[in-house]
Amino acid sequence: MNIYTQNDTIAAVATPVGTGGIGIVRLSGSESFNVMEKIFSSSLHEKKLPVFKANRIYYGWIHEDLKPVDEVILLCFHSPNSFTGEDILEIQCHGGINVVRQILQLCLKNGARLAEPGEFSRRAFMNGKLDLSKAEAVIDLIHARTDRFSRESALNLSGRLTEKTNLLRTEILDLLSRITAAVDFPEEVDEPAYEHIQNRTGNIILEIENILSYSASSNLMRNGVKAVIAGRPNAGKSSLFNALLDAQRAIVTEIPGTTRDIIQESIDLDGIPLTLIDTAGLRELDDSSQHSYIESLGINLTKETLEISDVIIYMYDLTRGMTQEDVKTLERLKSRDNVLKVGSKLDLAKGVTADNGVIKISSKDKTGLVELKKAVKEIILSNPRPESEFCTNLRQQQCLRDSREFLLKVLGACQNRDPQDLVCIDLKSALTSLGEITGEVVSEEIIDNIFSSFCIGK
Ligand SMILES: Nc1nc2c(ncn2[C@@H]2O[C@H](COP(=O)(O)OP(=O)(O)OP(=O)(O)O)[C@@H](O)[C@H]2O)c(=O)[nH]1
Ligand SMILES: [Mg+2]
Known part of the structure; x- marks a missing residue:
């Protein structure tokens, strides 16, 4: 899906298909304002364009050669202060199936391309506006079938899992720096004691296990039961x-x-x-x-x-x-x-x-x-813990398990008094696995997989 690396301007309907009070057509990309200049006017008597300022709302008409399509308001965001980090325009029109479609068609005719599912969020991720665990929280929030899962997803969106993961990564990084310094400059820096590495690694493993202990209840909230x-x-x-x-x-x-x-x-x-x-x-x-x-x-x-x-x-x-x-x-x-x-x-x-x-x-x-x-x-709760402090999905749980595996290897290596440069290798791998949770280090395939489960317009 290499189209994602392009910087063209995308458009999509962000509201559900069907009739409603309001429909939203969203544009993101450097051409957004140029597209809008062709299809928007503050008046229908003559073409009149406002100077689009950031974080402002404008009233006017979407038109085709000054023939009215709908009376709308426009929300303007300038790069980099927007959801995607690009210029964004949101057209709030009346929520009829046809009118929303016509406005989208006009955007496409005047320089935008139809967005792929999840492309807005993917751009937000690529531009550092949203980390992967928060992007996943957005999908969860959209699909949540219970109040509790909505609350859990909102907490992840607010950064609960990100913060915890970053804290653990900092811990590992700190340990790694101490060992690396000693490996690289043996004359000046003493090796940390193996017991010290074991203690700190053991604590990180306990923290990871604590998050993992909520996996079953997370999976239950996510998947439900029959x-x-x-x-x-x-x-x-x-x-x-x-x-x-x-x-x-x-x-x-x-x-x-x-x-x-x-x-x-x-x-x-x-x-x-x-x-x-x-x-x-x-x-x-x-x-x-x-x-x-x-x-x-x-x-x-x-x-x-x-x-x-x-x-x-x-x-x-x-x-x-x-x-x-x-x-x-x-x-x-x-x-x-x-x-x-x-x-x-x-x-x-x-x-x-x-x-x-x-x-x-x-x-x-x-x-x-x-x-x-x-x-x-x-019956349902015979295994899982009823209250969840951390809500994770299968992908995140796998990253945590991988990280724990590498940290257990670190403990084993310390036990055997292996050279500390070998210990570093497993610590680095543990760090990488944790980084995959937020998308710090992550493959294109995983990114494709996550964002393809979004709907168009998100
Ligand atoms: N008084 C009373 N009648 C009930 C109660 N539950 C079901 N019934 C009656 O029992 C009859 C069968 O109820 P259903 O709910 O259709 O039974 P079912 O098991 O779905 O039946 P099938 O679909 O045929 O397999 C109906 O006449 C209901 O009104 C109850 O709690 N009290
Ligand atoms: Mg029946």
Whole structure:
């Protein structure tokens, strides 16, 4: 993707496709103001151009040969004080699909090129305006499905991870400088004691491990989990699905076999994005009617979904008790440690006793739902730490692990009393791995990979 190294002027629509109050077309590059001079005027009676000053807002018209396209305001930023570090103009127009597209077309016709996905942010990175971990925080913030993940991403955007990484890098650099000085000038500078190197390296490893200890909860917040509601027809699965969503999303009837397809929606379970899946009721079908055929397809889908789900909410009707088929299905799921047994319709089965470990609920009057959510959370959080001090993605975790590996080698080398110039090699590699987190040292391929996951206009 070498186009990124070019300094041409790019344009894109920065707001989502669709109708809205305001649409934004963004331009970045040295030609931005020249493009604008061709398509903007403060008046429609005659071509009138303001002197575009930095950090100012201008009112006027986007026009084509003084024929009005839209009434807009312009936000002006001059290089280097802008998001990308280049000249930037943001055209705020009315948010109609067509008008936004027309303005973009005019920009393209008058000297700009359509931006690639993430190209604005990539330019910001290239111009030192945004480090890599902050750029990744921007993507996270845009895609966050829960309040908690938004907050975590905003903290990273504000520099939490960058600052921590830089602190650790400074520590390594400091140690490296002391050893290098002694290696290069053995007459003047004494070698640091091996114990000293070991102590400091050990502390850095502990710090890295502390950040890594939040990996599982970071991954959970980022990726979310799948919880499937399964059980026999009429067990009350769709009713529970609706009750948890607090919306009438799935059809509920007293006819067994109502749900035939997989229906899924996302809910926020205390900061964890939980994809809740309603399924077709499990039962043996013995006739070969078309109706049964369709239902059997649904049942197969249910079985496949059971395989890939992180939590299985297995429901049975308390008023009917557990049937042989329920027992058989639960037997098949025995090896999984993620099954919750849920008895439904508690409002109709007040005096009914249930096995130990069964969570009794009523979707009708919403009893037992808090306990159910708590139990789901317990399964999900059996490993990860619930609170996160550091939120990292897989790439950043790999950089941290690589760095830790090199630092462990440093400890080993000190233990063996290897020459200190050898110790330096691993310290340098540990430094490089940490530098990859913020993009201090990073390959073109990784940069491409990160910025291609942005949307156009960002
Ligand atoms: N009184 C009462 N009725 C319920 C409750 N939950 C479900 N029902 C009723 O039980 C019937 C079946 O409910 P559904 O939610 O459609 O059951 P399902 O498991 O999705 O059924 P299928 O889609 O056919 O597999 C409906 O008539 C619901 O109104 C409950 O908590 N209390
Ligand atoms: Mg259903």
